[in-house]
Amino acid sequence: MTVETKSRKKEAHSIILAAGMGTRMKSKRSKVLHEVSGLPMIEIVLRLAREVSKKITVIVSEENQKEINVLLKEGEKSIIQKERLGTGHAVNIALESIMQSDAEKVLILYGDTPLVRVETLEDIINKNNDVTFLGFINQDSSNKYGRLVTEGEKLIEIIEFKDATDEQRQISICNSGVVCVERNFIIDAINKLEPSNVTGEYYLTDIAHIANSQSKKCGFILCSENEVIGVNSREDLFLVDSIMQERIKKIHMQNGVTFLLPQTIYVHLDAKIEKDVLIEQGCFIGKSVEIKEDVTVRAFSHLEGCILESGVIVGPFARIRPKSFLDKNARVGNFVEVKNAKIGKDSKANHLAYLGDVTVEEGCNIGAGTIFCNYNGFEKFHSNVGKGSFIGSNSTIVSPVNVASGTIIGAGSVIVSSTQEDTLVIARAKEISIIGGGKKFRDKKKK
Amino acid sequence: MTVETKSRKKEAHSIILAAGMGTRMKSKRSKVLHEVSGLPMIEIVLRLAREVSKKITVIVSEENQKEINVLLKEGEKSIIQKERLGTGHAVNIALESIMQSDAEKVLILYGDTPLVRVETLEDIINKNNDVTFLGFINQDSSNKYGRLVTEGEKLIEIIEFKDATDEQRQISICNSGVVCVERNFIIDAINKLEPSNVTGEYYLTDIAHIANSQSKKCGFILCSENEVIGVNSREDLFLVDSIMQERIKKIHMQNGVTFLLPQTIYVHLDAKIEKDVLIEQGCFIGKSVEIKEDVTVRAFSHLEGCILESGVIVGPFARIRPKSFLDKNARVGNFVEVKNAKIGKDSKANHLAYLGDVTVEEGCNIGAGTIFCNYNGFEKFHSNVGKGSFIGSNSTIVSPVNVASGTIIGAGSVIVSSTQEDTLVIARAKEISIIGGGKKFRDKKKK
């Protein structure tokens, strides 16, 4: 959704640094696998890279390689960085991969920086330099970013904050870390990096200096600071997710979607929503959701893995789970759970019901409190409710059954057998009335 | 709620421009019919106009006239603007209507600008000018609003942004479009407007110039920029709705209502809420809701068309639908839906139940999972539960039945007949136990 797919030139070789520990996340899970708007951060960066790259190499850790490999497509590859000796070292690990590639530009990206826009990546690749760093403006002289020392369009060098003089700290052009380097130059320069006296790490930023010493063309472009927020803590994760959510909802609004209290609504990065859809407050639009024109998703509805055809109304308090399809004008109301189910055209399940593993054909009414018992502790079973059937309230349908079209099931029935067309079925115990029994019970209890 | 009703002088003739296409909304629905805090924008503007007007004329389009006419009261009238030749043209269409009216002031309002405050309208009408424009301050010289060229209290002319020189763009007094004109002058001036060389449209703003050329008194008043945000996109709609929601909740807070996480709560413009009411996070307070003193609406409750008497507690996760009345100290708990129902004093329905088309008298207990089956696929039926009755859990009441006072219904019963007072009724199948049958089943399945 946020990366509009169009045909772009895919000429770079992207190196994505994703081996960072992320200790400040306080998590057993690798940092780049934490999710932003429904996708692992690294997956978002991979998607960005794919838009502009002919080759992708991901620098991973021993801990996260397996999970990251699952996300890679053909031709994409991960390399483990065992020691963590800085960004320069990380790129050095990819050196062989760079040498094997015919991509003329090498683009360094970060697995924990998912907000960079694809247009920015296009700009940095298209810049006619040997080295182009991505900078941003931050006026706060106490910020901890490296500073770009520039002359006009030229980048002279990058000074780490801790090495910077007071005067240098006044520079407001800061380093994002993202950089695009001409292939042959990076192959040459990466081996010229020297470890920092202080930390012993190899800084990729030093190639600015090296480029200038070789009279290479070294420059920079600027982007919004928001694009290059890196995630190092859960608070950063929240910030990045907030910005992503705003972007996502803004695009949907521009496409003709109305959100009530949008700040209370979560929308997955991949959600597809057509125009004249109304999504009320507090909804969760999860993974693999498609919502067609004129659908209303009422407050506090929770959608995952489903298609809602035009005219559908769900909620409030509806839960639509994966593999569900709601056909035109179907209605699913409050406290109703739908899972792996097809709800036919004009069919309704408006109140407190569980529709799991069922096909409801068109024009049916599923009464309040109806439960489809799809599970016996070992297997799941599927039922079918034929066209125009009426399932009375508080019924229990023990799957698998075939409720033939036109069946009417009396309220409160437990149905274990399939029905014939147009049958009326009732399974109901006889009422026994004990006149005065209510009073007697109360009198006894009140004593 | 946001327009406090008091007796105001109703002397103006309001012309409301509401014919705009609103293409940026990407909607089949006319722009002014999109809702803000539960009401179509045009309805909000109509209410504002009614506070200060003796006559109202709405300039509509062929597409939205029918729906707007439904909102008009006696004496209010719509006129179709077929061609869209600018604001001056729109007012020209109302010329006959203006001539027929004895209102001395003509007030031009916009159907897509619902945040203007009634006090601002009073001010503009009371201003002793022939022409008074409503301006606001915006310091951003790149904003696209027309600029008011002023001398002290005098308005010299209004320059459209695109026609403005760089110097004129530095003017921070901007044009909202709202204007109040002396009746005879507008009748005269409207025909003197000339179409723009560029767009061919007639701009109402030109009457400032005409007024000055005739030595008429032409001035302006200022309001907050927020009041004159016009809605042209779904993002604008969101912005306007946010401001309206803040206003609404602020007034309720001032009246003694506590909201938990107010930014997660939606409150309809017309909601009536008394003091010492607590509304927890994520509630939806919809159309026609009245909440009396000392009520608690717990988190994620959804209310429409209902009255909650003092001491009532609903939620969390309660859904109260239209035509419901909850008497003093009644309780409706989680995952309970109430529709067209009266819940008597001290009566409770605390867990997973559907109470549709039912009168529950005072002191009753409706057990968890109880469903009132009010619908047979064709008709809706009503039931009554007499004073002090106890409906056992998971019962099914097949309406219409009269559960007489003092009745006790055993858990899990399906009730199809009315009961006598103080009766104990049970409808329940016999338990059949197959000793070892559980193990046998599991053993078979595990194979």
Place this chain on the structure above:
Amino acid sequence: MTVETKSRKKEAHSIILAAGMGTRMKSKRSKVLHEVSGLPMIEIVLRLAREVSKKITVIVSEENQKEINVLLKEGEKSIIQKERLGTGHAVNIALESIMQSDAEKVLILYGDTPLVRVETLEDIINKNNDVTFLGFINQDSSNKYGRLVTEGEKLIEIIEFKDATDEQRQISICNSGVVCVERNFIIDAINKLEPSNVTGEYYLTDIAHIANSQSKKCGFILCSENEVIGVNSREDLFLVDSIMQERIKKIHMQNGVTFLLPQTIYVHLDAKIEKDVLIEQGCFIGKSVEIKEDVTVRAFSHLEGCILESGVIVGPFARIRPKSFLDKNARVGNFVEVKNAKIGKDSKANHLAYLGDVTVEEGCNIGAGTIFCNYNGFEKFHSNVGKGSFIGSNSTIVSPVNVASGTIIGAGSVIVSSTQEDTLVIARAKEISIIGGGKKFRDKKKK
């Protein structure tokens, strides 16, 4: 949570002013008893005071004394202020209590100002002055706070806003009201206060002047304005609660908790949440909740008084009520209410169920729509579900029953008797099918 417990020096005598009427709250409830993040404001201030005090005296009103006394611990005491003659008068009421104490510092706090940080209180107590006022910076010269006239570290006097000259109003150091005074000096000075000519009230701020006239050491420290927001209206209450909620969630994030849309989530001040917990949008984490590592609380879940062991997944739309314990990897799904219940390891209740007063042992499956009927209108009963049992969907368990381990209960059964181990129990009425009955019914209705 927000007051990290560590061993602090507890040397001050805190006087908490809590007698204010709070008329702008428009409430029957005393102002300081209104809640912030789940606790009465006065309780929060008491907790702060306890961190730094050896003695606490609370100045209360006749109306709120009873409720405040309930919150006091041994050695803490309340004194009624009948007349409201200003802060100086309120402290005078505590004079005897001050004289009886051996605390060398007297710290004046406010029951309606709960955001002050304990570190700030430590700073003010440790400041080597006879009198130290707590100030804050507010650049808005129209703000209504008293102004601190200072010379370097010295506080000359405090001028009430209404008595201040235009020049004095430019002072940006404002008075919070919080002040720490050397014991002997306050005993002396409090009687030297004179009533204001205008209001007749005694202002504690006058002791700055008195201190200087006696060549006492009078100074100030500064804190953030946020810390000293006093609550006088429901809008203030909202503001203070918002800031507290931000603080609470920030701490949890730092400890390794991820919140989705944190601004939609409410977290009680005392909630305990371990790392790698995911809390999705719109959750309510209420009083006495403990959430262990690796728990997922899905959207719109409502938790109070419960412990969730590691690996538990609840929600979306789960309601866990007090006295509930969910053992490792237990799952409670949508529209399920759990109350006073233990849910064993790996047990599941995933859909539309009510589990009240029940122990579910490990490895059980509670089917959709199952209701435990724990209440007969007079008493509550408890049931037990033995290890590995399977309760079929839409079953009704009429407590008290003992469902022995390995029991399988058929869907739709009403169970009133205890079962033997490994039994299969079914209580179900026979299906009666009337072939063509559905059609006949419809034909009749359609006529």
